[in-house]
Amino acid sequence: MTPSKKMTFSRRAFLKSSALASGGMIIGFNLFNACKSDVKPSIDLSQLNYNDFNAFIKISPEGKVTIFSTNPEIGQNVKTxxxxxxAEELDVAWDDVYVKQAPLDTENFSGQVAGGSQSIRRSWQPLRETGATAKQMLVNAAAAKWGVDASECTVKEGIITNAKGETLGYGDVVSEAASLEVPEEVTLKDVKDFTIIGKGxxxxxxxxxxTGKPLFGLDYKVPDMLYAAVLRPPAFGQxxxxxxxxxxxxxxxxxxxxxxxxxxxxxxxxGKRNWSMQISSSDKVVVIAKTTWDAFKGKKALKATWKTDSPLESTEKHDEILNGLLxxxxxxxxxxxxxxxxxxxxADKIIERVYESPFLPHNTLEPMNFFANVTDEKVDLVGPVQTPEAAQSVVADLLGRDIETVFVDMTRMGGGFGRRLYGDFVxxxxxxxxxIRKPIKMVSSREDDMTTGVYRPAIKYKIAASIKDGKLTGYHLKEAAVNSNMYGLIPNFFPAGAIENYQVDTVNYKSNITTGAWRAPYTNFLASAEQSFFDELAEELGVDRVQFHIDLLDNVKKNPDAKIQYSPERLQGVLKMVVEKSxxxxxxxxxxxxxxVYYCHNTHVAEVADITMENGVPNVKxxxxxxxxGIVVNPLGAMNQAKGGVLDGIGHTMYSDFGFSNGVPQSNNFNSYQLIRMGQTPKVDIHFIENDIDPTGLGEPTLPPVGAAVANAIYKATGKRLTKQPYMSNMNIEKKVLG
Structure with a gap:
């Protein structure tokens, strides 16, 4: 970002400025507590009276600021x-800002989606422009009140000061500011002048x-609300x-x-289609009760028979089919x-390996749930969903309603990982x-969630490389996956552009098992496969592992027609940093x-895993x-996100397995499906490259590389190349871990 960057846009552009791209958002904000130091933080903000600023901004006489966060919050910290x-560009004190979740509003907001690690990247510029424009309008109003030029005024934490030292708070000029024209140009802050961005x-x-205050979907309730438990088919295909x-x-x-x-x-x-609708067409039996527990007991008492509608598939069949496709x-x-x-x-020699990964459930801490109240006049929907706009659209079609009569409010989510992209529960x-024309909340049990959900598809990769005169001359990657046509390979990621002869092929088997995006879609297993393969290639070629990557990335820099999505310079940068720090x-x-080392979701990451062997079992230390x-907006939140991705990646790489027998999932709770345990979590050291490049994604990019880092470390310890996840099961030592 260049210093003092000037932006030009219309009033409409300002009002809609945060809606420029998917994943962005419009900020509505009530500018309270920016300037009155005598207002106690404990004030009930909802009781204040506001003056309208525009469609998105309200300012109270007290000068308090509320920023409405429009994107769904699934733990990725976008609400902060x-x-x-x-707040940075508006120039208010962060301690004086109150943040509130906004509802779905397709007229004023856009891109209200949580997925793909895109929220910050796509909204960075629009949000800065929104804050800077609001600040300039408030300054213009103060200048007019004083009869001075706006250029003579300065702002600090919501206080406008003129050359004489006179001051006005934002709350003092909101009415005047609301009537002014939107300025044609505003100046964004220089990165070096940030006081909020970059601070934890x-x-x-x-x-x-x-303190257990209501925030999540499971917390939401209204008077006379009933609860619903749904009995769904026990097997896919029934x-x-x-x-x-x-x-x-x-x-x-x-x-x-x-x-x-x-x-x-x-x-x-x-014939209508919506990608978010991963749901069985079977009839389902629903128990309506006064409490969740009553509904669960009623569902358990149901007696149902099921008939086969399509093939009942098993893991063994999938394995055979994928091998045939490869x-x-x-x-x-x-x-x-x-x-x-x-x-x-x-070639003098060809190296070929097949890498395999299983289906995986999402296992959010908070099981699927949603509130609905359908009346003749409107439809109210409240709960945890990553795609509220898709939910609104499909419900309108399902119920034959005008979309303007369907309202969606979002609660905080107890995890998403891609599962809540699909609105079957809504x-x-x-x-x-x-x-029944009554307000209800549908609540799934953990067993419902794990056995009737949406899964990461089972995938196999066949990777082959040709070697001639001690050099890598060709690279061929094939993907065979269950239902993965829409989630397939990213052919323009590394090593694209680094190898002269390079080919990527995909093939798909259509299954009746519902599958979808899982944390770090496309790359969560691909990175493990490719980076494990490159470790083996480096050994086969007799070259240093780090230098091998640096040389390949140098090839990319020499190739003006590389057609890539990653930056070879930035990938080399994280590689060199991790070598030093580890x-x-x-x-x-x-x-x-x-x-x-890997690139995905617009972010470059390198990781080194340290392991020890204890009684023949690898222990990631x-x-x-x-x-x-790029720029780290909130280092505290970023650190948590990055560590969470690493630990999640280790857990699923090492321990998690999931399969089907005659269409029936073979795990239904955490006694049979292993997530990483506290004693298995390693120390995780996070280091960020400091630069002034606009921020990119962070919720997912640290997960994909860790699988290969661990596998390559295990090879160093045991001499065994791991090609099938989860690694512990396929080293025949799972009982030692679980026991």
């Missing part, structure tokens, strides 16, 4: 970091979280045949038992540089409430190190992580 961007700020909801609800209806607290599913089938049969000839070529076939034909809640190659005896994500 995005308002920080506004605590989660704005932390006090409410640790649909409801018959059911007996007589026992369930006799239980205390059970109000009614109904079926739903007709509206979903009608939607699907109409060895077949029907592929979609995503990228083809040079001539891989010729390079392989002329559509069920809406159909239930529409049937003490690479100088570990003490008994400590084995593995390296991985430390992970050193170097990140180039």
């Amino acid at each position: 970091s995005m308002p920080m961007i506004i 700020k605590g989660n704005v909801d932390i006090d409410r979280i640790i 649909v409801l045949d018959t059911y007996d609800a007589s026992v369930a209806k006799s239980l205390p607290g059970v109000v009614d038992v109904i079926t739903i599913g007709k509206k979903v089938r009608e939607y699907q049969e109409s 060895d077949g000839k029907k592929f979609n070529t995503r990228r083809k540089d040079g001539n891989v076939t010729k390079a392989f034909a002329n 559509y069920e809640a809406a159909e239930i409430s529409d049937a 003490n690479w190659g100088k570990a003490k005896e008994g400590v084995y190190q593995g390296l991985s 430390r992970v050193t992580c170097a990140i180039d994500c």
